[in-house]
Amino acid sequence: MEDVMRTPLLARFAAGLLLAMPLLAAADPRYTVTVLAxxxxxxxDINLSGQVVGANGGNAWLHDGAAYIDLGSGIAFGINDSGQVAGHSGNNGFFYSGGVMTAITGWGFTTARGLNNDGVVVGMAEFEDAENGFVRHAISWQNGVTTDLGTVYGFQSRAYGVNSQGHVVGGSDIGGAPNYPLTPFLYRDGAMSEIAQFPGPWSEATAINDHDQIVGFGNLLPNGPELYPRTAFMWDDGVLTDIGALSGGANSFAYGINNASQVVGxxxxxxxxxxxxxxxGSFYDLNTLIDPASGWVISEANAINDLGQIAGTACRDGSCHAVRLDLVPAVPEPATWGMLLAGCTLVGWRRRLRTRGDLFR
Structure with a gap:
């Protein structure tokens, strides 16, 4: 008789799950907002451990997950999974590792914009050229050795990202126009090549993942303004995808991509x-993926790690801060709850049949 008495309780539990399923189906915030500076x-930038780098009041900084660390004057642009940092201070790029700051120098101005897990830093350096005087070229740097990556056209280039294979992306000028309009490039196997030709000028590649998928921005109007509007793009093995923007967004810029092909900007x-x-294939305003009651407006997203954490900037009450967006722990989907309900019902039905059999023995 004990099993017979439990059956109504099981039924009430199943009914409760049914009533809760519409609430579970409602959209919940996907990210929480953590203020870092x-x-x-x-x-x-952000690494796999959730450590973030950036700039605050003219100083570079690193948030190691537990504390904010001031790195001195400058901007910290990149961090790898070992916590090594690349950035810019004064007229030089820098490489920060184990508490030691190393200047990356050239003939004149240098900057460091990204690095990989092998400590290969990429950026730009000024060189003396016999024909053109001082020129600025994309560079890679490792263990004190600087490599000039050259240009695609013209005599100016700059690098922004490098993946685990040492493949580098950035922009190279196409010459013959004011403001040095740029075209996106990929440097690999010792050669720099243009990845796509946009109708309008001033296009750059900003990040690359370990699958050689590249993101950036380009001008799609051949007869429009020289610089704007521009649209975010993703390039994958010769195929160029216009990421676009939501309504009301005249421009879009992609700045980060992870190894799951998620893009932010x-x-x-x-x-x-x-x-x-x-x-x-879907474009989301990050502000629809956080709790609207928080009051934060995510104004930019600059990097995303392989865990889906995002580094960017958020504003509230007239003040903007560096933030990290952390994924909210997943809850079971409605379909999962449905399977659980079906399983509970099946168990209850079998127990009820067994109980009835016991009564007639």
């Missing part, structure tokens, strides 16, 4: 900028 700060018209996430 003070007002007017920006976050530029920002879109808008410069008066109203908003961070975005692009995945599985």
């Amino acid at each position: 003070g007002p007017d700060s920006r976050a530029w 920002w879109f808008g018209n410069f008066a109203s900028e908003r961070g975005f996430l692009f995945e599985h």
